[in-house]
Structure formats: structure tokens, C-alpha cells
Amino acid sequence: MNDNLGFGSSISRRRFMGLGVGAAAGALIAGCGGGKSAGEAAGGAGGGAQPAATFSGTYDGPDVTLSYWNGFTGGDGPFMKQLVKDFMAEHQNIKIAENTVQWAEYYQRMPAAVTAGKGPDVGAMHLDQLATNAARKVIVPVDDVANAIGLTEEDFTPEVWQAGIYQDARYGIPLDVHSLAMYSLPAPMQKAGISEMPTDGESFTAALDELKASGTANPFWMPTRWPAHLMFLSLLWQNGGEPYSEDGTKATFDSEEGVAALQWMVDVINKGYSPKNVAQDSQYVAFKNGEVPITWDGIWQINDLKSAGVENTLSPVPKIGEMDHVWANSHNFYITRQTTGDDNKLQAAKVFIDWISRKSAEWAGAGMIPARKSVRETAQVQDSPQGPIAAKIDTLKFLPPVPGLGDVQAQTLEIAVANATLLKESPADALKSQASRASKLMEENKKKFG
Amino acid sequence: MSSSTRPTTKEVAAPPLAPDRLEVSTTRRAPSGRRLTSWATPWLFLLPYLVLFGTFVVAPIVYGFWISLHDYDYTLPGKPWVGLRNYTNLFDSDSITAGPFWDGMQATAIFTVFSVPLLLIVPLAVAIVMNQRFRGRNLFRAVYFAPYVLGVAVIGVLWRFLLDRNIGIVNHYMGVVGLPDDIPWLTSVPEAWVALVGVTVWWTLGFNAVIYLAGLQDIPAELYEAAKVDGANAWQRFRNVTLPGLRPVTSFVTMVTIIASVNMFGQSYLMTLGQPGTETRTVIYTITETGLRNFRMGDAAAMSYVLTLFLMVLSLAVFWLFREKKAA
Numbered sequence: 001m002n003d004n005l006g007f008g009s010s011i012s013r014r015r016f017m018g019l020g021v022g023a024a025a026g027a028l029i030a031g032c033g034g035g036k037s038a039g040e041a042a043g044g045a046g047g048g049a050q051p052a053a054t055f056s057g058t059y060d061g062p063d064v065t066l067s068y069w070n071g072f073t074g075g076d077g078p079f080m081k082q083l084v085k086d087f088m089a090e091h092q093n094i095k096i097a098e099n100t101v102q103w104a105e106y107y108q109r110m111p112a113a114v115t116a117g118k119g120p121d122v123g124a125m126h127l128d129q130l131a132t133n134a135a136r137k138v139i140v141p142v143d144d145v146a147n148a149i150g151l152t153e154e155d156f157t158p159e160v161w162q163a164g165i166y167q168d169a170r171y172g173i174p175l176d177v178h179s180l181a182m183y184s185l186p187a188p189m190q191k192a193g194i195s196e197m198p199t200d201g202e203s204f205t206a207a208l209d210e211l212k213a214s215g216t217a218n219p220f221w222m223p224t225r226w227p228a229h230l231m232f233l234s235l236l237w238q239n240g241g242e243p244y245s246e247d248g249t250k251a252t253f254d255s256e257e258g259v260a261a262l263q264w265m266v267d268v269i270n271k272g273y274s275p276k277n278v279a280q281d282s283q284y285v286a287f288k289n290g291e292v293p294i295t296w297d298g299i300w301q302i303n304d305l306k307s308a309g310v311e312n313t314l315s316p317v318p319k320i321g322e323m324d325h326v327w328a329n330s331h332n333f334y335i336t337r338q339t340t341g342d343d344n345k346l347q348a349a350k351v352f353i354d355w356i357s358r359k360s361a362e363w364a365g366a367g368m369i370p371a372r373k374s375v376r377e378t379a380q381v382q383d384s385p386q387g388p389i390a391a392k393i394d395t396l397k398f399l400p401p402v403p404g405l406g407d408v409q410a411q412t413l414e415i416a417v418a419n420a421t422l423l424k425e426s427p428a429d430a431l432k433s434q435a436s437r438a439s440k441l442m443e444e445n446k447k448k449f450g
Numbered sequence: 451m452s453s454s455t456r457p458t459t460k461e462v463a464a465p466p467l468a469p470d471r472l473e474v475s476t477t478r479r480a481p482s483g484r485r486l487t488s489w490a491t492p493w494l495f496l497l498p499y500l501v502l503f504g505t506f507v508v509a510p511i512v513y514g515f516w517i518s519l520h521d522y523d524y525t526l527p528g529k530p531w532v533g534l535r536n537y538t539n540l541f542d543s544d545s546i547t548a549g550p551f552w553d554g555m556q557a558t559a560i561f562t563v564f565s566v567p568l569l570l571i572v573p574l575a576v577a578i579v580m581n582q583r584f585r586g587r588n589l590f591r592a593v594y595f596a597p598y599v600l601g602v603a604v605i606g607v608l609w610r611f612l613l614d615r616n617i618g619i620v621n622h623y624m625g626v627v628g629l630p631d632d633i634p635w636l637t638s639v640p641e642a643w644v645a646l647v648g649v650t651v652w653w654t655l656g657f658n659a660v661i662y663l664a665g666l667q668d669i670p671a672e673l674y675e676a677a678k679v680d681g682a683n684a685w686q687r688f689r690n691v692t693l694p695g696l697r698p699v700t701s702f703v704t705m706v707t708i709i710a711s712v713n714m715f716g717q718s719y720l721m722t723l724g725q726p727g728t729e730t731r732t733v734i735y736t737i738t739e740t741g742l743r744n745f746r747m748g749d750a751a752a753m754s755y756v757l758t759l760f761l762m763v764l765s766l767a768v769f770w771l772f773r774e775k776k777a778a
Contacts, residue, residue, distance in 0.1 A: 108742055108743055111525045111745075112524070112525075115524060115525055136523075136525040136526060137525070137526075137527075221616070224637060224725070225723055225725070275615070275616050275632075276615075276632075276634070277615045277634035277636075277637040277638060278615075278616060278637075279610070279614050279615060279616070279634075279636045279637050279725075280610075280723055282614045282615075282616050282617050285611075285614075285617055286616060286617050289617070291617070404744075407743060407744045407745075410743070411739070411744070415727055415728060418725060418726070418727060419726065419727045422637055422638070422725070422726045422727075424726050424727060425727075437546060437549075440546050441546055444546070448521075448523065448526070
């Protein structure tokens, strides 16, 4: 059939199957929650909400297999595989079945799989997704693991530590932090006579001018999609703004600070530093091809550039605004509600998290900055390419722990940034309409998650 | 049913009864086991399919409708009943679902309107050429069918890089031959529509062409000979022999192409990300985002039903159109 065009020529079947999430006929009636609101029912029936049994630090029960999910598909993957192998060598009675899913699909699949009882027992997820999954009761609190490992706020930065708390319980054990950074190609920089990497707005613009003068027509391509919204958030924070209100009910990214941030991005295009209409990923591909001397991207691209043989310099994102801030996220370990009711699995999962958290120096090889202070201060990390970023860990900013915020942002803020950088709308108009939509979605989420 | 069809089971089993025999006959009918089997036979034959049909079509349809009446997030234990609110929201411009849904419907309409005629005409031309006798005909047939073998993921990623405004090879070669080399194929409309429709036609025309080709080969050669004898030129033969001969095939191809175009998702998901803004985000794309990424299954189900209604009306119109012509 001609069904490759879309989902299928037999529309009704495919579409409804998709919506029913493979629901068999038997599940027909199962979904009714009566007259309760989602929040009410959630409060009463959350099997995973109870604090888990205290953690002893070791596991000596019968052989157990843990399903472990993560999204380390890039240059970070081999490092995680090695860690898992080492763990199994040390723990004969715990087998880890690793499943790697692209992050983009991960947050869609993981809750569905856990709901069906076929998901991970333990896994890694981004900090900004913890609250969402905690509210959905997909993951369970891990306060006792944090206590047993002896982790406190002092071991991390307050920002990372607190973002893992949702409704007074801790849901994630931070493994690393990773931020946006500035990559540059040494050859064109030298040709333009730039010896120091720019650190503020003025020196950044000066560097772009010098690169232009030395023959690079477009020295800094402004992406319209990923990571454009991360650049926008960084600049917004630098200007002293906040994208969302603290209580998670309102989007504030259309503030004066937000408009100024987006205007700066648009000006990069208008002043000819960037070509127009930069489609997804093309700024990064062009950087790899040596066409663009400077680009901003996640620090985890270090390994991709290394394996592609692209010689580059990594430095912090310059301080364009008044404050030194940059967008960051963090990989956190979690335990799902699947393990509740099986104490062996629960204990084994905690042993795994504890072990891997102590090994986070090895993880630095994956291009990340270990979350633990003690590990961060080792020579192994300080001498790594991301060392200069790790030193500025206090400048990192994280999204607040608001359930459902990640989805809201993808539908609103990212669209506003794309529309403005494609020069379809003025920054103020783009941000205003999407912020009001975001506020509506956030209000609904507040009602839904309570 | 006309009188020439073969007699039904009932006609065979129960010949016309004289009024005075009626009573006797009914009393005799009840205990007969053979009658029960003859009643069950067609159903037994249908059973394997009916089980599949019931499980994978009917049950999901009913379940989907049930979902559309709830504020349905499958990860939450509470799924409050909201009645028709998910539907009325789609027609309330203040709601958060109406905007994206109708934008999606518009995008789908634009894509369908431009892709369907091309997917009906271009493959027909290709099929007519393929139907001629010439050297390398098989190679030619294979070349046109080849893209269809590829999946949407391959097509999407391939063309996303070929058509990139800044680093794509299409713009590069356009520049080499002196054409504008800064066309934003994927980030601006109408260019993005040209790209999406163009890629889809290139990708799927082979399928329609093969169906047309089968249809062409079914047209008896005598008709062409007779037309030639009557002095018809090539155009007249095409107009009066080929086209009428292809009518049933065309009806099928039209229907399938419309449905496939309305269901377009992968190309814009992979090539344009729905850009610029959400202008090339088709309605299926919107439904996917709503239901599977944002866990708003109720809204997504309601959107699906509204789309289905549109598609049913459209299909009926096409059906009617082709029937009318047949009668004329």
C-alpha cells in the first residue's frame, strides 16, 4: 500500500492503534477514573509515593536483573557501557540489562513502558524531567540513597541539588552537569589574529568583526532550532530575567530581558554575522566542515568532534548580558515504581546508583562535568577539555522543577525563538504570543498535577 | 441485488410455501441441525478476519472515542470525564487546542491540494512511457520505482541535508549553473511546500505508476487498433481509449493518494520540523505531538475523530465523482 506517506492508508486502524497505545480489547473499560480530578486520584492511589525502605549500602540477596535505561547515544555511550561492565564484574549477583534510547524519544517511551510494567527499574534522565515524572508517579523518591551515600547540598551546587526535589522528596541523584559552551576552530581564529577567546559581548562582537575582515563571510551562524532556545535561555538569564515564574504557573520569557535576549540573537543575523534561515543542525555541520569558526553547542559534543578529527577550542559562553550565566542541565539517576514491591530489585538499584555515582570521574571522559564537587576538583576533570567550564559551575542555570514544563517549552518558547530567528516575527511579538500560550498550558498542568 | 445473482441459502433451503403448508413448515424448521450450520457457515468463514477486525479496528475505534470524552493522561490514575469538552474546545478559538489543530488542518489541506494532482498526473505520464517498447525499459521502470523502496526516515534525512539552504548540495549546484543559491527550501514557505510536495512526488510516484501500468496493460490492444482504423490520432486514442479504460484504476489511485496525503507526517517531521514556526506541521503531526509527547490523549483522540469525519466526507465525494462519470 501507499502508506509510507503517512501513518497508513488504512487510516482508522493505524491512527486508533496509536492513540490506544496498543490497547487490546480487554483494556476497553480499564481506563475510567470515575469523577475524580487527576490530582485527587493521584494523591490517593500513588503506589510509588511512599518513601522506600531504608538503604543499607550493599546487596547480598539472590541474583537479580535490573533493566537500566538511558539516552547516551552519542560520544558518551561507550563510557556508560564500560561503567556498566565494570559494575557487573564487581557485583556478580546483579545483572544490568542496558537499553539506550535517544533522549528525544526517551521521555515519550519511558512513562509508557513503566505504566505497562515493561520499563526500566533504574535509569538516567535529565534534571528538568524529574518533576514531571515524579508527578506522574513514574519514579519514586531516593532520599535514603542520598543519605546513605552521604550526599548533601555542599557536594553539589545548590541549583543542581535543589532541582532534584519535588514536593519535599528527592527523586534524582545527580551524575553530571552539562552546559552550553563555545567551540572555536583554531586556524581561522589565528588567521584573524585572535589569541584570547572572547569573554563578553564587546570582545565577542570584536572577534566576529575580525573574523569577517579576515575573509570569513559568516563567522557565527545563528541556529533557529536546537540549541537556539538554550542560547536564548542563557541570554535571558544573563540579562537578569527568569523564563518562568517560581510557582510554575506563568511564563515570563516575554519580559523586557527576554525580548532583549532574542533581539541580540536576531541582530547577529541582521548584522550579517550569520546567514538567514539556518536549518536544524546545519550550523554544527558547517562548523565540523570548517566553514564556521565559532559555534555554541553542548559540551557533550566534545567526543563527537574528537572522533570526527575536528581540532577545536572549548571555552565558556561569553557574558553578553550583565550577569555571567549559562543554560545547563544534569543527568540524574532515578528508580521507577516498577521496583516497588520487589525489595531485591529496589536494593540492587540503589547499590547500582551508589556505585556509579562514586565513579563519576570516569564519566568525565564522556564530555560531562561530574556533579560531585570532590570529583570535579580532581586533576582528571580539571585537565579535561571541559575543565574551564567546570571551573565556572556557579554560573550554570537550570530550569525550575515544574511538572510538564519540558513539553510546554518545546511547544511555545522554542517556536517563538524559531519564528524570530527565521525573521518571520519580531522578537517581542513572537515571545508575547507564545508566552501567553505557555501560561495557559502551565495553568492546565498545575490543575492536572496539583 | 438483481435477480440474476445465484439463489441465497434461504431460497434454496426454503422454497416458496403455499399458505396451507406454512404452519407445518415452521414447526419442521426448528429442530433441524443442518439449518443452524448453514446459518453459521458464512460467519465461520469470516471469523478469523472478524477477530482481527474487531480487535484491531472496532475495539480501538470505540476505545478511542471513549478516550476522547475524558481528560486522558494514561500515566495518571485519574482520568476525569469531560463529556464533549475536548470537541467543543476544538471550535473555541480561546482554547489551547483549537489553534494548533486548525493550523494543522490547513497545512494538511495545502499539502493535499498540491500533492494529489501531481501524484495522479505525473505517474500516469511515467506509466504511459513505461508501457512503450524500448531498450532499457526494465531499467527505466526500476529507476522510477526505486525511491519508493526507501522508508520515510531515509527520505527525510537525505533530503534534509540535500536541501539545506546553507550547506545543501541542491543550492550549491543551482549556484554553479547560475541560478539563485540561497533558497530556504526547509525554513520558509512557500519554498518548504515546494520541497515537501516535490520530495513526496519523487518518492511515491513509482507506486502509482505501477498501478497505472497494470491498468494500461489490461486495456485490450484491439481497442487501439480499432481506433487507429477509425483514424483517431494519438491524443484521441489517449482521450477515448486509455482514459476510460483506466477509470477503475484511477478511482482507486485517487482514493489511496488522498488518504496517504492527508496522513502526511514523516516528511515534515524529519525535513522541516514543522518549520517555519508551525506552518508545515500537518494535522497528524499535531495529533502526535498532542497525544504522545504531551500526553493529552483525550484532545488528540477528539482531533482524530474530527479529521476522520473530514476524510470520510472527502472520500464519499471522490467516490461519487467517479460513479457519476461511469454512469454518463
